[in-house]
Amino acid sequence: MSWTDIGALTDIPLRGARIVKTPAGCIAVFRTDEAEVFATSNKCAHKGGPLAEGIVHGKQVTCPLHNWVYSLETGEAQGADEGSIATYPVKIEDGRLLLDTDAVAARNAA
Amino acid sequence: MQKLVVIGAGMASGRVLEHLFDTAPEAFDVTLFNAEPRGNYNRIMLSPVLSGEKTFEEIVTHDDAWYADNKVTTRFGEKVTKIDRDRKVVVGENGEVAYDKLIIGTGSAPFIIPMPGHDLPGVVAYRDLEDTNAMIDASAKPGGKAVVIGGGLLGLEAAAGLRLRGMDVTVLHIMGHLMERQLDEAAGYLLKQDLEKRGINVMLKAQTKCIEGDGKVERVLLEDGTVLEADIVCMAVGIRPAAALGQDAGLEMGRAIKVDAQMRTSDPDILAVGECVEFEGNLFGLVAPLYDQAKVLAKTLLGEDDAFKMRELSTKLKVTGCDLFSAGDFAEGDAREDIVFRDPKRGVYKRLVIEDDKLVGAVMYGDTADSNWFFGLIKDGSDISEMRDTIIFGPAFQGGGAAAADPLAAVAALPADAEICGCNGVCKGTIVTAIEGGATTLDDVKAITKASASCGTCTGLVEQVLAVTLGDSFEAKAEKPICKCTDLTHEDVRRLIKSQELKSQPAVWQQLAWKTPNGCHVCRPAINYYLLADWPLDYQDDLQSRFVNERNHANIQKDGTYSVMPRMWGGMTDPDELIAIAQAAKKFDAVVKVTGGQRIDLLGIKKEDLPAIWSDLNDAGMVSGHAYTKGLRTVKTCVGSDWCRFGTQDSTGLGIKLEKRLWGSWTPHKVKLGVSGCPRNCAEATCKDVGVICVDSGYQIGVAGAAGMDVKETERLIDVATEEEAIEWTVAFVQLYRENAKYLDRAYKWVAKVGLDWVKETLDDPATRAALIERFDISQSVYQHDPWAEHVENRKAQYAPLADLTTEAAE
Ligand SMILES: Cc1cc2nc3c(=O)[nH]c(=O)nc-3n(C[C@H](O)[C@H](O)[C@H](O)COP(=O)(O)OP(=O)(O)OC[C@H]3O[C@@H](n4cnc5c(N)ncnc54)[C@H](O)[C@@H]3O)c2cc1C
Ligand code: FES
Numbered sequence: 001m002s003w004t005d006i007g008a009l010t011d012i013p014l015r016g017a018r019i020v021k022t023p024a025g026c027i028a029v030f031r032t033d034e035a036e037v038f039a040t041s042n043k044c045a046h047k048g049g050p051l052a053e054g055i056v057h058g059k060q061v062t063c064p065l066h067n068w069v070y071s072l073e074t075g076e077a078q079g080a081d082e083g084s085i086a087t088y089p090v091k092i093e094d095g096r097l098l099l100d101t102d103a104v105a106a107r108n109a110a
Numbered sequence: 111m112q113k114l115v116v117i118g119a120g121m122a123s124g125r126v127l128e129h130l131f132d133t134a135p136e137a138f139d140v141t142l143f144n145a146e147p148r149g150n151y152n153r154i155m156l157s158p159v160l161s162g163e164k165t166f167e168e169i170v171t172h173d174d175a176w177y178a179d180n181k182v183t184t185r186f187g188e189k190v191t192k193i194d195r196d197r198k199v200v201v202g203e204n205g206e207v208a209y210d211k212l213i214i215g216t217g218s219a220p221f222i223i224p225m226p227g228h229d230l231p232g233v234v235a236y237r238d239l240e241d242t243n244a245m246i247d248a249s250a251k252p253g254g255k256a257v258v259i260g261g262g263l264l265g266l267e268a269a270a271g272l273r274l275r276g277m278d279v280t281v282l283h284i285m286g287h288l289m290e291r292q293l294d295e296a297a298g299y300l301l302k303q304d305l306e307k308r309g310i311n312v313m314l315k316a317q318t319k320c321i322e323g324d325g326k327v328e329r330v331l332l333e334d335g336t337v338l339e340a341d342i343v344c345m346a347v348g349i350r351p352a353a354a355l356g357q358d359a360g361l362e363m364g365r366a367i368k369v370d371a372q373m374r375t376s377d378p379d380i381l382a383v384g385e386c387v388e389f390e391g392n393l394f395g396l397v398a399p400l401y402d403q404a405k406v407l408a409k410t411l412l413g414e415d416d417a418f419k420m421r422e423l424s425t426k427l428k429v430t431g432c433d434l435f436s437a438g439d440f441a442e443g444d445a446r447e448d449i450v451f452r453d454p455k456r457g458v459y460k461r462l463v464i465e466d467d468k469l470v471g472a473v474m475y476g477d478t479a480d481s482n483w484f485f486g487l488i489k490d491g492s493d494i495s496e497m498r499d500t501i502i503f504g505p506a507f508q509g510g511g512a513a514a515a516d517p518l519a520a521v522a523a524l525p526a527d528a529e530i531c532g533c534n535g536v537c538k539g540t541i542v543t544a545i546e547g548g549a550t551t552l553d554d555v556k557a558i559t560k561a562s563a564s565c566g567t568c569t570g571l572v573e574q575v576l577a578v579t580l581g582d583s584f585e586a587k588a589e590k591p592i593c594k595c596t597d598l599t600h601e602d603v604r605r606l607i608k609s610q611e612l613k614s615q616p617a618v619w620q621q622l623a624w625k626t627p628n629g630c631h632v633c634r635p636a637i638n639y640y641l642l643a644d645w646p647l648d649y650q651d652d653l654q655s656r657f658v659n660e661r662n663h664a665n666i667q668k669d670g671t672y673s674v675m676p677r678m679w680g681g682m683t684d685p686d687e688l689i690a691i692a693q694a695a696k697k698f699d700a701v702v703k704v705t706g707g708q709r710i711d712l713l714g715i716k717k718e719d720l721p722a723i724w725s726d727l728n729d730a731g732m733v734s735g736h737a738y739t740k741g742l743r744t745v746k747t748c749v750g751s752d753w754c755r756f757g758t759q760d761s762t763g764l765g766i767k768l769e770k771r772l773w774g775s776w777t778p779h780k781v782k783l784g785v786s787g788c789p790r791n792c793a794e795a796t797c798k799d800v801g802v803i804c805v806d807s808g809y810q811i812g813v814a815g816a817a818g819m820d821v822k823e824t825e826r827l828i829d830v831a832t833e834e835e836a837i838e839w840t841v842a843f844v845q846l847y848r849e850n851a852k853y854l855d856r857a858y859k860w861v862a863k864v865g866l867d868w869v870k871e872t873l874d875d876p877a878t879r880a881a882l883i884e885r886f887d888i889s890q891s892v893y894q895h896d897p898w899a900e901h902v903e904n905r906k907a908q909y910a911p912l913a914d915l916t917t918e919a920a921e
Contacts, residue, residue, distance in 0.1 A: 006913040014286055015654040018912035029912060034290035050670045053658040055631040062631035064658040064666060073446060
């Protein structure tokens with residue numbers, strides 16, 4: 001694993017998200033709770049909607065374009081919709097956000 | 111005898127000594143250093159000492175007699191300054207001591223934010239008896255004021271203690287809810303309420319700027335300009351391991367002194383225990399695991415085998431009357447499910463987190479009676495799939511076989527005197543009697559028994575009683591709940607927000623028994639709207655509960671770019687504005703479209719560029735056209751009597767006045783107006799939410815038109831003679847709509863539901879109109895501002911990526 005500092009926890013509003021640009025495309029980093037974050041691909045499996053702009057609720061996000069709902073833990077679309085998005089390890093240390101860039105690169109190579 | 115030296119007489123090392131003296135009293139000749147001028151006491155009970163519920167003598171763990179009995183050489187009040195590993199001696203302030211084995215148990219030091227004034231007398235931490243006594247002394251002054259910085263476990267215990275001693279206490283917490291590391295928002299909300307009931311003032315999202323005073327603390331200043339007087343300031347913002355001795359001695363370090371599972375440091379003769387250690391990357395802040403460490407360390411010293419293992423931890427707050435419990439883990443990990451139970455009447459909230467059929471976390475507030483049972487399930491990793499449906503009700507509901515696992519059967523099993531409706535004190539028997547007497551629907555039961563007629567949260571239970579009693583002939587109510595987070599309808603929720611004076615989203619979730627931790631994409635925008643419309647001065651608009659367009663103040667397009675549309679008052683513009691728009695379009699490579707609402711749309715703008723283009727348009731005097739909101743969109747006008755040979759009144763002038771009055775307001779759905787200068791109706795006013803047609807005798811005001819999926823002509827609200835009256839009626843109508851309609855109902859849908867007659871009757875009363883207008887203006891005092899300018903000033907960073915890793919990877 002290669003943990004890369006991508007910013008401060010407080011840079012993301014509670015129940016909001018920000019994007020990180022990577023060679024593998026944009027990654028959305030969601031803050032679901034005061035001290036809980038998830039990272040996924042920013043691209044909806046339906047028609048590529050920007051997930052970081054969706055409404056974040058529980059540990060899920062709703063795509064802003066046509067309301068597909070994803071679990072941020074598994075990346076699976078919920079309910080009747082079928083599809084999934086990539087998820088990436090991200091953690092909080094001393095208020096900083098660390099993203100596993102190896103996982104991002106691995107996903108890109110695969 | 112081997113010489114054992116112990117640095118720090120704390121809770122962890124104290125437990126080590128107890129184990130040693132119990133199993134091998136003659137094994138070591140012990141010397142004990144402690145920086146505090148006293149021996150080991152139960153540090154966690156400093157809170158009852160602070161509040162006056164206990165004396166210090168009552169919390170001493172080892173007194174002089176105990177140390178004497180066990181022949182411990184005590185060097186209290188003496189700090190160890192150095193460990194010399196080559197000579198195997200410990201250097202104290204008053205001299206050296208040689209060791210064969212050494213234990214470091216120096217605990218933690220409170221973290222002090224190095225803000226200006228942090229070193230003034232009267233600023234204390236909360237770690238030891240000195241801090242506690244300083245706070246007790248400060249409370250002796252009648253009417254004294256205390257400020258506690260930090261709303262975690264320690265800060266709140268300090269605040270509660272100071273309050274019990276009669277001080278006027280304010281807690282400043284930087285996060286959005288209290289104890290965010292142990293509690294979720296709902297439990298944090300209940301805790302805040304309970305503390306406020308005790309007279310403790312709690313300020314969330316509070317950024318402390320500095321502490322001021324002349325020779326001693328006098329006041330605390332916040333970033334937002336708030337000034338709080340203070341006789342004492344307690345800073346309880348966290349702890350740092352006290353590990354400097356290990357670092358200086360060259361032991362292997364992480365964030366603290368690294369130990370293995372036998373509690374040995376990288377030097378086999380030096381062991382460490384307590385909050386000064388790091389084990390497999392973990393730091394410690396609660397005593398339970400430290401006691402495990404102490405047991406292992408004693409065995410290691412005596413040559414026995416044992417290994418320290420991490421285990422689940424639970425937290426309780428030691429504030430009498432605030433029952434809360436938190437255990438396990440709420441973050442990370444895959445595929446978790448929440449079970450939430452709320453009982454608003456009793457202020458109870460319980461949340462369980464389940465993963466792979468196992469309980470992995472629990473938060474409870476208000477009723478923690480079952481906490482040990484839940485904690486047991488977490489620790490044991492028990493399979494809970496069998497009791498999934500009823501687990502939240504606790505152990506009393508389990509083991510009853512099939513009946514207990516079915517909620518309907520559980521209701522069937524309730525005795526006749528079980529209370530169903532807490533507000534009106536209606537028990538099951540009364541409801542069953544009503545049903546047997548002929549009631550077949552929820553409304554019947556409500557009318558006859560009053561059950562579920564007040565707060566409405568027992569609606570589900572009442573329906574279950576109906577279902578159990580009537581069997582298949584019962585049909586649930588037709589009106590649909592807002593979403594799966596609640597059984598209540600939009601109308602119910604709007605009414606309850608007003609009647610129960612619910613002024614925040616956590617308040618709605620808790621008091622109305624939401625089934626999810628924080629709603630979903632369906633209910634959140636609706637609740638956010640209801641709260642801001644009903645309590646403009648109390649509620650803080652939540653951007654994270656808004657759809658993307660309203661959060662980013664631009665319309666998202668299908669390719670993820672945005673469209674930007676400046677306001678053109680009443681459809682009027684001038685050459686300077688047009689030049690600025692043209693320049694912006696060129697600079698940001700926009701596609702330009704003239705809209706049906708008489709303005710110019712710039713399409714294809716990238717999110718990162720939004721603040722820049724807004725800033726350019728702002729500089730040319732233009733503001734957001736709110737083309738993306740459930741709010742006032744446009745007021746379409748024709749040129750009117752100024753130019754048109756048929757014009758009867760100044761329709762453009764009235765349009766501009768209406769737009770200037772209404773812009774910036776949020777409404778249940780979008781609102782479009784039109785003002786036509788004569789009945790030829792060039793502004794197409796007869797299909798708008800509000801359309802005004804000017805005639806020789808004055809103004810005809812029509813409402814509830816539509817020209818979207820439905821096409822509908824406006825209906826006449828009233829004819830008035832003057833422009834002032836036209837504005838008055840329009841504003842009053844819009845406010846009536848804002849206060850009563852369901853979220854996402856256009857005005858015509860709402861009018862169809864409540865009836866135009868009701869709208870007319872209500873608005874007919876001049877006093878009602880005046881009151882509506884007054885409330886509208888209050889709301890405008892908060893919401894009528896240009897969001898573009900505001901975002902450029904305060905939220906610019908949110909529009910840029912958090913980080914850009916593309917360049918780094920390329921290197
Ligand atoms: C007010 C309060 C309430 C708490 N409530 C709870 C609770 O409800 N539940 C819970 O689980 N935990 C609670 N805690 C935390 C708990 O008290 C600590 O986890 C525990 O005391 C840590 O034990 P320790 O032996 O590592 O350190 P300590 O108990 O802090 O002992 C370390 C000792 O080492 C001494 N020392 C440090 N450096 C030197 C040196 N160079 N030379 C000589 N001596 C030195 C210090 O003076 C101190 O006496 C609370 C803490 C506080 C302050
Ligand atoms: S693009 Fe996400 S739901 Fe259609």
